[in-house]
Amino acid sequence: xxxxxxxxxxxxxxxxxxxxxxxxxxxxxxxxxxxxxxxxxxxxxxxxxxxxxxxxxxxxxxxxxxxxxxxxxxxxxxxxxxxxxxxxxxxxxxxxxxxxxxxxxxxxxxxxxxxxxxxxxxxxxxxxxxxxxxxxxxxxxxxxxxxxxxxxxxxxxxxxxxxxxxxxxxxxxxxxxxxxxxxxxxxxxxxxxxxxxxxxxxxxxxxxxxxxxxxxxxxxxxxxxxxxxxxxxxxxxxxxxxxxxxxxxxxxxxxxxxxxxxxxxxxxxxxxxxxxxxxxxxxxxxxxxxxxxxxxxxxxxxxxxxxxxxxxxxxxxxxxxxxxxxxxxxxx
Amino acid sequence: xxxxxxxxxxxxxxxxxxxxxxxxxxxxxxxxxxxxxxxxxxxxxxxxxxxxxxxxxxxxxxxxxxxxxxxxxxxxxxxxxxxxxxxxxxxxxxxxxxxxxxxxxxxxxxxxxxxxxxxxxxxxxxxxxxxxxxxxxxxxxxxxxxxxxxx
Numbered sequence: 001x002x003x004x005x006x007x008x009x010x011x012x013x014x015x016x017x018x019x020x021x022x023x024x025x026x027x028x029x030x031x032x033x034x035x036x037x038x039x040x041x042x043x044x045x046x047x048x049x050x051x052x053x054x055x056x057x058x059x060x061x062x063x064x065x066x067x068x069x070x071x072x073x074x075x076x077x078x079x080x081x082x083x084x085x086x087x088x089x090x091x092x093x094x095x096x097x098x099x100x101x102x103x104x105x106x107x108x109x110x111x112x113x114x115x116x117x118x119x120x121x122x123x124x125x126x127x128x129x130x131x132x133x134x135x136x137x138x139x140x141x142x143x144x145x146x147x148x149x150x151x152x153x154x155x156x157x158x159x160x161x162x163x164x165x166x167x168x169x170x171x172x173x174x175x176x177x178x179x180x181x182x183x184x185x186x187x188x189x190x191x192x193x194x195x196x197x198x199x200x201x202x203x204x205x206x207x208x209x210x211x212x213x214x215x216x217x218x219x220x221x222x223x224x225x226x227x228x229x230x231x232x233x234x235x236x237x238x239x240x241x242x243x244x245x246x247x248x249x250x251x252x253x254x255x256x257x258x259x260x261x262x263x264x265x266x267x268x269x270x271x272x273x274x275x276x277x278x279x280x281x282x283x284x285x286x287x288x289x290x291x292x293x294x295x296x297x298x299x300x301x302x303x304x305x306x307x308x309x310x311x312x313x314x315x316x317x318x319x320x321x322x323x324x325x326x327x328x329x330x331x332x
Numbered sequence: 333x334x335x336x337x338x339x340x341x342x343x344x345x346x347x348x349x350x351x352x353x354x355x356x357x358x359x360x361x362x363x364x365x366x367x368x369x370x371x372x373x374x375x376x377x378x379x380x381x382x383x384x385x386x387x388x389x390x391x392x393x394x395x396x397x398x399x400x401x402x403x404x405x406x407x408x409x410x411x412x413x414x415x416x417x418x419x420x421x422x423x424x425x426x427x428x429x430x431x432x433x434x435x436x437x438x439x440x441x442x443x444x445x446x447x448x449x450x451x452x453x454x455x456x457x458x459x460x461x462x463x464x465x466x467x468x469x470x471x472x473x474x475x476x477x478x479x480x481x482x483x
């Protein structure tokens with residue numbers, strides 16, 4: 001291991017599942033998701049329960065797709081954005097699978113995939129599910145204002161993705177493999193605007209991507225796609241600028257999951273999508289399927305997270321960001 | 333904790349998209365004005381058509397009607413769409429206050445009547461009430477002391 005980038009051997013993506021809400025299904029990636037629902041409340045009494053249902057149905061669908069029973073899965077590493085990650089905890093109440101909760105805000109998906117991959121490559125586990133969920137209405141309530149409050153969204157705001165994405169990792173060889181990862185550091189440049197998540201997370205993303213290439217010795221054009229999690233359009237531009245200052249140029253193979261999932265102009269989502277399920281649903285839906293079809297062969301996924309709570313923001317703390325990078329490659 | 337990176341914060345100010353102040357101010361101006369016109373029309377209706385003779389009753393009735401309309405629009409999920417367009421135009425009038433109370437109440441209904449709905453109802457409107465009451469006490473004291481000067 002050199003720095004915080006390390007190679008991963010013998011870990012493969014067995015399958016993925018994604019369930020998304022109505023707005024996401026109307027977006028440009030709509031047709032790639034496994035399941036789309038018309039009502040984001042799913043007939044539940046609260047949006048929190050609806051988010052849990054999204055998460056349950058993603059994991060259930062993944063089990064069905066791979067024809068595994070709950071006993072075949074050694075562990076589930078999941079997370080979400082609700083207080084004390086109750087979303088994931090209550091989801092796993094429904095399953096007879098050991099559970100470890102993960103939280104890195106919207107970078108939780110990367111944290112969970114990296115942890116699962118290292119566990120599997122240790123030889124002690126053979127099949128682990130990593131999953132995350134997020135819901136627009138629960139995130140609005142948790143971090144911002146009541147849903148029906150008639151306030152204006154700032155041009156920098158982002159739209160939390162209503163979705164759940166789940167990935168089954170295993171030691172049985174299959175087409176897509178997890179190849180390497182770079183662990184992110186908590187980076188705080190003093191941004192205090194909780195509406196400007198892109199600017200909070202851009203320095204962390206730039207740092208992780210820069211270190212990934214410096215430590216692995218690869219160049220950015222090695223990957224067919226470098227996708228950050230949820231920097232949004234303006235945040236991505238900022239990130240590209242920061243990384244350019246350090247002497248690394250990202251080309252047309254760079255994109256952002258938050259910018260990809262919505263049609264920013266017609267769907268009125270500010271700078272794009274965000275949330276713990278943004279990267280997991282885009283990976284499970286779009287990227288994984290593109291890798292299976294061979295359109296993408298090497299992908300670097302860099303989910304980004306803004307590490308704040310409503311309390312920390314109110315008390316005037318600045319908002320640090322974090323980003324972990326995971327590289328997926330198609331086995332030749 | 334690291335010191336804020338001034339260079340980066342300056343870069344954000346320079347690069348990130350900003351609110352379009354004139355467009356939002358114009359929207360706030362005409363929507364806020366329109367809500368006030370509706371209020372004025374209600375006042376005329378109560379005093380001229382419904383023949384309510386006491387002036388205080390007319391203004392109370394107008395306020396109550398506006399609050400009722402807002403509460404209904406909030407419940408049906410329409411007021412937040414108006415607010416997304418109007419901004420301050422729909423926040424500043426009494427309708428904005430009603431919306432903030434009703435929206436918080438709807439949001440916290442699931443946590444029960446006492447600890448959910450009632451304790452969170454004034455989550456957004458709380459500061460308005462606190463400042464409203466405090467300033468009225470302050471003004472009251474001033475009037476009490478200088479009463480003679482005004483007569």
